[in-house]
Amino acid sequence: MAFVPKYILILFLIIIVDYIAGLTIEQIQDKKLKLFYLILSLVSNIALLAFFKYFNFINSNLESLFHVFGKEFKPYNLNVILPIGLSFHTFQSMSYTIEVYRGRQKAERHLGYFANYVLFFPQMVAGPIEKYETLGNELKKNVTPLYDNFANGFRLILFGLFVKMVVADNVAPIVNAVYNNPAEYHSAEVLAAVLLFSFQIYADFYGYSTIALGAARLLGVNLIDNFKTPYLATSITDFWKRWHISLTSWFRNYVYFSLGGNKVNAFKWILNILIIFFLSGLWHGASWTFVVWGLLHGIVYLFEKGFSKLFNFKVKEGFSFLNLLLGIKTFLLVSFIWIFFRAESFAKAKQIISSMFNNWNIQAGNLYFGYSVLFVALMMLSDVLFYKVRANEWLAAKTPALRWAVYSLLLFFLICLSGIESLPFIYFQF
Amino acid sequence: MKKKILYKSLLFLLIIVCINVIYSYTFFSSDLKKNSPCAYQCQLLPAGIDVVYFGESSNTAFAKDDSTRKSISGLVQFFNPEIKIATIDTFAVHAGIYKHWTFQFKENKPKALVVTMNLRSFDAAWINSTLETPLLKSIRLVQTPVYGFNRLALALKMPDEKTEKEREQDMLQTWIDDELSFPYPFRYKNVRQWDDAMANGEAKPIGTEFTNEQIILGCHYIKGFAFNIRESNPRIKDFDEIVEWGNENKVKIYFNLLAENIKEAEYLVGKELVYLMRQNRDYLVNRYTKMGAVVIDNMELLEPENFIDRNWTTEHYNDKGRIAIAKNIVKQLSIKK
Numbered sequence: 001m002a003f004v005p006k007y008i009l010i011l012f013l014i015i016i017v018d019y020i021a022g023l024t025i026e027q028i029q030d031k032k033l034k035l036f037y038l039i040l041s042l043v044s045n046i047a048l049l050a051f052f053k054y055f056n057f058i059n060s061n062l063e064s065l066f067h068v069f070g071k072e073f074k075p076y077n078l079n080v081i082l083p084i085g086l087s088f089h090t091f092q093s094m095s096y097t098i099e100v101y102r103g104r105q106k107a108e109r110h111l112g113y114f115a116n117y118v119l120f121f122p123q124m125v126a127g128p129i130e131k132y133e134t135l136g137n138e139l140k141k142n143v144t145p146l147y148d149n150f151a152n153g154f155r156l157i158l159f160g161l162f163v164k165m166v167v168a169d170n171v172a173p174i175v176n177a178v179y180n181n182p183a184e185y186h187s188a189e190v191l192a193a194v195l196l197f198s199f200q201i202y203a204d205f206y207g208y209s210t211i212a213l214g215a216a217r218l219l220g221v222n223l224i225d226n227f228k229t230p231y232l233a234t235s236i237t238d239f240w241k242r243w244h245i246s247l248t249s250w251f252r253n254y255v256y257f258s259l260g261g262n263k264v265n266a267f268k269w270i271l272n273i274l275i276i277f278f279l280s281g282l283w284h285g286a287s288w289t290f291v292v293w294g295l296l297h298g299i300v301y302l303f304e305k306g307f308s309k310l311f312n313f314k315v316k317e318g319f320s321f322l323n324l325l326l327g328i329k330t331f332l333l334v335s336f337i338w339i340f341f342r343a344e345s346f347a348k349a350k351q352i353i354s355s356m357f358n359n360w361n362i363q364a365g366n367l368y369f370g371y372s373v374l375f376v377a378l379m380m381l382s383d384v385l386f387y388k389v390r391a392n393e394w395l396a397a398k399t400p401a402l403r404w405a406v407y408s409l410l411l412f413f414l415i416c417l418s419g420i421e422s423l424p425f426i427y428f429q430f
Numbered sequence: 431m432k433k434k435i436l437y438k439s440l441l442f443l444l445i446i447v448c449i450n451v452i453y454s455y456t457f458f459s460s461d462l463k464k465n466s467p468c469a470y471q472c473q474l475l476p477a478g479i480d481v482v483y484f485g486e487s488s489n490t491a492f493a494k495d496d497s498t499r500k501s502i503s504g505l506v507q508f509f510n511p512e513i514k515i516a517t518i519d520t521f522a523v524h525a526g527i528y529k530h531w532t533f534q535f536k537e538n539k540p541k542a543l544v545v546t547m548n549l550r551s552f553d554a555a556w557i558n559s560t561l562e563t564p565l566l567k568s569i570r571l572v573q574t575p576v577y578g579f580n581r582l583a584l585a586l587k588m589p590d591e592k593t594e595k596e597r598e599q600d601m602l603q604t605w606i607d608d609e610l611s612f613p614y615p616f617r618y619k620n621v622r623q624w625d626d627a628m629a630n631g632e633a634k635p636i637g638t639e640f641t642n643e644q645i646i647l648g649c650h651y652i653k654g655f656a657f658n659i660r661e662s663n664p665r666i667k668d669f670d671e672i673v674e675w676g677n678e679n680k681v682k683i684y685f686n687l688l689a690e691n692i693k694e695a696e697y698l699v700g701k702e703l704v705y706l707m708r709q710n711r712d713y714l715v716n717r718y719t720k721m722g723a724v725v726i727d728n729m730e731l732l733e734p735e736n737f738i739d740r741n742w743t744t745e746h747y748n749d750k751g752r753i754a755i756a757k758n759i760v761k762q763l764s765i766k767k
Contacts, residue, residue, distance in 0.1 A: 147431060165585055408445050415446075415578045416453045418585035420465065 085125030156214030164207025169419025450578030
């Protein structure tokens with residue numbers, strides 16, 4: 001992934017196609033024709049995504065398939081760089097045309113407003129994926145510079161920077177070292193790296209999302225929360241209500257419901273769930289490891305649903321010993337499944353899993369954890385504190401002395417202890 | 431409202447200043463040791479050192495059958511035991527990095543500083559090398575006196591580092607844009623044309639037949655040495671700053687202009703390339719002698735057999751080569767005890 005200036009034309013193409021599609025779909029009365037224009041718009045968006053993201057993946061799979069049948073297929077490898085954030089802005093733009101088709105959204109007549117919705121820079125490269133109903137209206141608001149917006153915006157940015165630069169970037173070298181060469185580390189270290197990756201990817205993406213929220217807030221625009229303390233989830237169902245919320249909503253609203261949701265027979269419903277998780281995995285990357293990551297979530301999701309139904313088991317809200325155990329169980333499961341997300345191949349994933357169990361000679365440790373564990377603990381403490389409120393709102397309610405003490409501490413961590421390896425945001429690649 | 435913003439901005443600045451001071455006295459030293467070990471060595475150097483030698487891979491013994499494993503600086507110490515020499519070196523460094531090492535000397539500054547001057551470090555390939563990113567990162571912590579800012583800049587990857595592709599494009603463009611200057615008409619306008627001709631077998635000296643390996647090596651010689659050093663070359667600014675620092679701090683500056691395999695260059699590419707190398711050497715000797723530095727000219731000191739690498743233009747010498755250079759340095763060093 002990269003920022004290539006000429007790729008801005010892709011965005012212009014998306015804007016023009018979906019702007020015209022929206023207007024056309026709204027004006028036409030004939031349902032079949034409406035559907036035709038919707039499909040035309042969706043195919044254009046998906047074709048762009050498929051070309052840049054999945055072309056080589058499809059080709060290499062075709063090659064393997066031909067090989068199975070003893071035929072020869074010489075794939076043409078496309079040497080293009082994936083435009084940064086393509087999966088995010090195509091999904092955002094598609095949500096607009098679907099909403100217009102469903103009659104829930106009026107087509108935008110002003111090209112400028114629509115272009116601003118697709119191009120809104122704070123969330124353009126890695127979300128949150130906003131509906132036109134929310135972001136479009138936010139962008140139309142008459143915004144005057146308000147002290148409150150600046151204060152809240154900067155608080156969010158400061159907190160987001162802390163989470164990304166101090167937590168994620170300090171954890172990343174440890175995780176990278178183990179994933180690059182798991183054989184060099186004993187099982188406890190590999191296990192630690194697997195758990196730490198859960199925190200790394202959370203801090204990395206949550207940090208970005210919080211910075212995006214802050215940057216938008218500086219401009220007087222409110223974006224939706226993309227995370228809600230996901231590692232305090234008590235089940236996989238709960239986890240997906242808290243992790244990458246905007247993507248989960250997108251798949252639920254536009255794919256799951258279109259497939260019939262839960263108003264179908266059990267077999268079809270199971271299939272629907274697996275399709276959603278399959279697509280979610282594929283959305284993340286053109287690799288079977290991502291697909292397996294998604295499907296494993298789907299399988300656990302189905303298992304949990306089945307268990308709840310069979311034993312009539314319901315989790316009660318609030319803190320309890322049972323919820324603590326369920327939270328730990330969910331975190332361990334999610335962490336294990338992350339292995340397929342982080343490992344670049346199945347062979348590497350297998351190596352990581354076997355290294356987690358095979359070498360318990362823990363006398364000679366190679367891994368240096370530094371302050372990373374402390375930072376992860378701080379982030380998780382903030383998750384508990386911000387369980388019901390955003391960081392900026394929590395801070396705004398405190399006394400000036402406490403607020404500035406927190407600012408000073410965060411700045412101290414940022415300046416003195418942030419990670420220094422060159423590590424771009426993980427989700428920029430999607 | 432304006433007052434509120436002003437007070438808060440001032441408070442914010444005060445916090446930043448305090449954090450900077452705290453950082454300078456706490457984490458800076460360990461960060462420097464980890465990320466900029468050579469700059470750290472310069473800061474830690476004990477007072478009373480006579481000569482500090484800044485070097486790169488040329489200051490290493492590579493050949494297994496060498497009679498001595500001593501480096502050039504080690505041999506200088508061996509031939510001149512009465513002076514105290516400290517060596518600070520690492521691979522692929524150049525004057526843009528040496529100058530930041532130099533600035534780290536405070537009360538511990540030596541009487542003389544010998545800085546390796548590699549002619550190839552002025553060429554587009556080295557200037558735009560992919561190694562530049564880690565090298566720049568290695569001096570980021572000492573780039574300004576505000577260490578906290580440097581630490582944040584390092585974490586934020588500031589200033590924006592060029593990608594490998596951008597560096598490659600810059601290098602290729604320089605090979606096209608920089609016209610070669612000769613006092614007589616020459617067939618090739620720039621490195622690109624000359625290199626292409628060499629690769630196609632058109633540029634080889636008359637009456638010679640080369641193997642593929644020799645043609646490739648010839649191309650390396652063209653890319654490594656076919657340029658005219660101009661005032662705008664970034665290395666000139668870097669070496670200038672080292673000399674200026676030396677003059678200000680009364681530290682004698684010696685530039686150890688490394689030996690090149692001139693005979694091989696002439697055999698493979700021709701006398702025009704040697705002309706450029708000599709012209710560049712003369713430019714450097716004149717410029718820095720005028721500025722008060724001593725340029726120890728080793729460029730034509732060695733024979734082809736003193737160079738270890740047979741398929742590259744690297745300045746890696748065998749024992750005899752290193753000894754010859756070390757003796758030349760000793761001859762020109764004038765340190766008063």
